Amino acid sequence: MFSSTKALQVSELTQIIQKLLEENLNDICLEGEISNYRPASSGHVYFTLKDNHSVISAVMFRSSASALRFRPKDGDFVKVTGRLSVYPPRGSYQIVCDTMDLAGEGQLLAILEQRKQRFAQLGYFDANKKKQIPSYPERIAIITSPTGAAIRDIQRVIKSRYDNVHLIVVPSLVQGNEAGDALAKRVRQINRLGLADVIILTRGGGSLEDLICFSEEILVQAVVDSRIPIISAVGHEIDWALTDFAADYRAATPSAAAEKVTENWLNFYDRLYSASQDMRYFVQNQIDQVRKMTGIFSKQDIQRSFQIYLQPFQQRLDEAKEQLMRHIKQNLDDKCNWLNIRLAQLEEFNPQKIIRRGYSLIKDEEGNIVSTSKIVNPQDRLTIHLQDGHIETVVQGVTNEEQ
Template identity: 40%
Template sequence: MPGSKPIWTVSEITNALKEMVQEEFPFIEVEGEISNYRPSGVGHVYFTLKDAGAVIAAALFRGRSEQIQVKPADGMKVIASGQIDIYPPRGTYQLIVENLREAGRGHLLETLEERKRKLAAEGLFDQARKKALPPYPRHVAVITSPTGAALRDILQVLNRRSAAPRITVLPTLVQGGEAAQMIADQLRRAAVYNLGEVVILARGGGSLEDLMPFNEEVVVRAIAECPLPVISGVGHEVDVTLADLAADIRAATPSAAAELVSDRSEDLLLRVKGFRREAADILQNRLSQTRRRLDRADRPALLDLLRSKLMVAMRRADEAQSALRLGANKHLDALNRRRELALRSIMDSSPHAILARGYARITRKSEDIASAAMLSAGDNIDIHFAEDRASAVIKNSSSPKTPSVEFLEAK
């Protein structure tokens, strides 16, 4: 339609932008801090350059990386020279690095070094304050992400052992702004509620930024204050955090942390099996020695010795039997006396026995009369004695005092 704006395809606009960028920035130098450093297996190097407000992806291909003197690493502040390139299939842009020179240590590493010096001066990394692991832990607390690979690795190691300990998982975030405080809270919770004999603090590998919660002061202090031994298994073997320095034992990986715990339990099981075999061997040796002595012994003398021991044992058995019989008889006599006393008490408390002692029972139409207040003038009552009874008519019941009674003939 005349006057309408042109319609671009995705490829057209992307290629146009690529040409504009390459014309505007044919060769530039960018200063920033390296993070997320990832060398590839074929020699290429990929990383991110960042500052306080933005990030840009960067690629250093093998032909150039072999010629550059600076060895890039996370946290290093560098000046990267190269060309901006847009990759149309993904619609992303990156800096193709031709040269690198160090511009000074990155702010992140400087902050970590300053924090490390401060905490070290307080003695939080001192070897003297580190606690030993229990010899054979039967209960292990694991502080990690409930969905991460670190937990799966730990459980796989612990559960394949024949002497696997009880495991309590305390879930937490392991990266991000809220992770450090959550990790510290779970360390305190494990100690307050005694959720294990030893604590494994773990997460898988990641960039320097990913591992920053394990460099936070709140986590380091929580580890140092924890009364339970803490094993750190954070990242890969090359990753060392401040949490690793504060922990009682540092393991290279989460799996290695689990091995430290399970090896001790497995060692206990092996030692028990060894003791069992040793005891069986000792018993077998003693039996063999006794059998050989019996074979060499003077048989008549041996029979006399056995006969003497048998007589002593029989005499002791007779004495024990007599003592048992005497004790049983005494016990039965005591039970009989207690039974007779109980029967006598029951008989003395029976209604017939009470009536035989001169008391009487008064009823009105089979209803027991407990007091004079229950009677009225003219009521017919029966008076029961031990052997017979009499009938009577109430003459007067107007007074709360005992009513007058007119006796009729005995029945």
């Protein structure tokens, strides 16, 4: 490539070094302590990584820095992946970082404690904001890996306690850099569609690094915003995540979460079974008592006792019937007498009866009764009604006598 006897320009040597480094060291993983951490207004961050003996410059451009899950600071011990790059104007080399994670469990705990304090100050963990877990949920959404042990444990417990519940398994990543976003998306989807009465957010046990996605800010925020009550059941009893503090109820294990959502159903069916047994015993006891009472009597004795019991009622019924008939007859007689009296009164005022005594009834052409001469004029045609017929006549003259 070059000869030691030929003089090189500085830029030529820099280009050779750049080519060697960038072509051969383009995928490296490096651990070290951050120092001189400098975020730029452009979104890029600049810092150095060091150990006890050496220092290397580092840069993380905005596209990668925006995906960081924590806030780096001087003194953090981190693990980065990236590639070596040479900056020709200064003849220096640096590592261009694509990812950055805390190295070591102690650093993860420090980050989680930092987040925990910040979320607590925002009120995410306030007890008065916790929603009540439904007493008798009929639809239970489970956000977890569809192939993990957690879903099998939950299904086994729920089916053994209350087989009629509707389980909705919502598959999601539960580990890795993209798991926090995926879990948060599932929580929001269930709320948007109203799929369940309660949500179980769960996975099996693992290392602190495995469970870190359940402490991501985006997931904690989704849990706090959820209108549907959420149970957090992450890992084993000794494991914990920030969703445990943000959720409405924290279950020590996935099985404990299943027991929580079915505890009232189980008690309800226990009480129902106990009540049915008590009722069955009571009814059977009453039947036995009746059998004992009826067993000492013959059929004839029962019929005779029934007749003796029924006789007073039959007698009262006959008496009431006779009294009713007498009352009806008396009422009819009274009505007939009243009608006869009224008929006699009407007969006294019958015009035919008056006519038979020698009087007559005079009517004009319209059939009106003529009761005074003042309404009659000469040439009027009148009809005179007598006892045995009537006379048609024409008025020749009218004489009015003053009273």
